[in-house]
Amino acid sequence: MIIVTGASRGLGRAITERLTDRGEKVIGLARSINGLEVEALECDVSEYTSVKNAAREVKKMKTPVKVFINAAGVASMNMAVTTDESTVQKLIQTNLVGTIYCCQLFSPIMLRQKHGSFINFSTIAVALALKGESVYAASKAGVEAFSRTFAREMADFNVRVNCIAPGPIRTDLLRGITDAQIDKIISQQVIPKQFQKSDVCDLVELLIDERASSLSGQVLNVGGV
Amino acid sequence: MNIKQAKEIVIQAISDTIEGKSEVAEDMQLIGGESLLDSMKLVEVCLLLEDLADESGFEFDWTSEAAMSKSRSMFRSVVALAEEFANQSEA
Numbered sequence: 001m002i003i004v005t006g007a008s009r010g011l012g013r014a015i016t017e018r019l020t021d022r023g024e025k026v027i028g029l030a031r032s033i034n035g036l037e038v039e040a041l042e043c044d045v046s047e048y049t050s051v052k053n054a055a056r057e058v059k060k061m062k063t064p065v066k067v068f069i070n071a072a073g074v075a076s077m078n079m080a081v082t083t084d085e086s087t088v089q090k091l092i093q094t095n096l097v098g099t100i101y102c103c104q105l106f107s108p109i110m111l112r113q114k115h116g117s118f119i120n121f122s123t124i125a126v127a128l129a130l131k132g133e134s135v136y137a138a139s140k141a142g143v144e145a146f147s148r149t150f151a152r153e154m155a156d157f158n159v160r161v162n163c164i165a166p167g168p169i170r171t172d173l174l175r176g177i178t179d180a181q182i183d184k185i186i187s188q189q190v191i192p193k194q195f196q197k198s199d200v201c202d203l204v205e206l207l208i209d210e211r212a213s214s215l216s217g218q219v220l221n222v223g224g225v
Numbered sequence: 226m227n228i229k230q231a232k233e234i235v236i237q238a239i240s241d242t243i244e245g246k247s248e249v250a251e252d253m254q255l256i257g258g259e260s261l262l263d264s265m266k267l268v269e270v271c272l273l274l275e276d277l278a279d280e281s282g283f284e285f286d287w288t289s290e291a292a293m294s295k296s297r298s299m300f301r302s303v304v305a306l307a308e309e310f311a312n313q314s315e316a
Binding site for chain 2: 052056104105110111114154156157
């Protein structure tokens with residue numbers, strides 16, 4: 001069984017669909033599960049109790065969890081000086097704290113199995129220090145730091161932890177970003193092209209493959225930095 | 226479950242985890258330099274207690290605030306863990 005947060009939209013939805021298409025049993029976690037075509041649980045990753053309840057429900061299923069994918073996230077493209085307090089809180093609480101809550105509360109299931117893999121989501125904005133994304137990048141830099149260290153903590157239990165850091169992928173998170181801004185970002189990548197949700201899904205498939213068993217504590221920057 | 230039963234269960238769980246290599250005292254610390262358990266072994270003890278709780282019909286939550294809090298952590302000693310185990314069995 002594979003669990004995907006943020007399964008109702010954007011990358012989370014695309015990943016859920018890709019994995020379902022290849023025959024995986026997927027449980028989607030989302031704040032609103034209406035319209036989700038997979039088995040789903042309501043879960044707000046920014047709320048500790050909500051994540052804990054979801055973990056309890058999954059544990060009751062008594063089905064091995066082979067992968068947990070933290071795809072839930074929010075974005076706000078703004079200079080730090082023009083980012084209001086509630087947006088700062090929301091970015092950190094959802095992107096960073098939400099990822100930590102999910103890893104912390106779902107990891108006992110994998111510790112028991114002595115097998116599993118977490119895939120967390122960062123952004124290429126961390127490595128490229130993109131102007132106008134300071135708070136968003138800070139929240140995701142936290143995810144990278146957490147993931148690298150968490151990977152060491154999980155390694156003794158044969159649980160891997162990796163991050164995917166996409167560039168500007170066409171999702172709702174890119175609302176309000178002009179084509180010129182996107183071009184400027186992708187020009188800084190090693191491979192200067194705009195990648196698609198399907199490319200990210202390919203990387204997810206790569207990371208969950210048993211042949212990726214030597215990979216842990218890594219950040220895969222889509223397009224390269 | 227009373228505290229005496231809980232202590233026996235916790236001491237047995239720790240002893241099983243360390244394969245009886247040392248005597249388990251009630252006041253033994255479970256985290257820190259004095260502990261017989263490294264973090265991996267401590268997780269194994271918790272998973273074992275989770276199983277035993279399951280068999281007894283209750284849920285043992287070792288990721289709670291009580292587990293994490295430094296000052297009143299259930300991991301500060303064998304007795305503290307046994308007390309928390311007994312409390313959760315009654316909840």
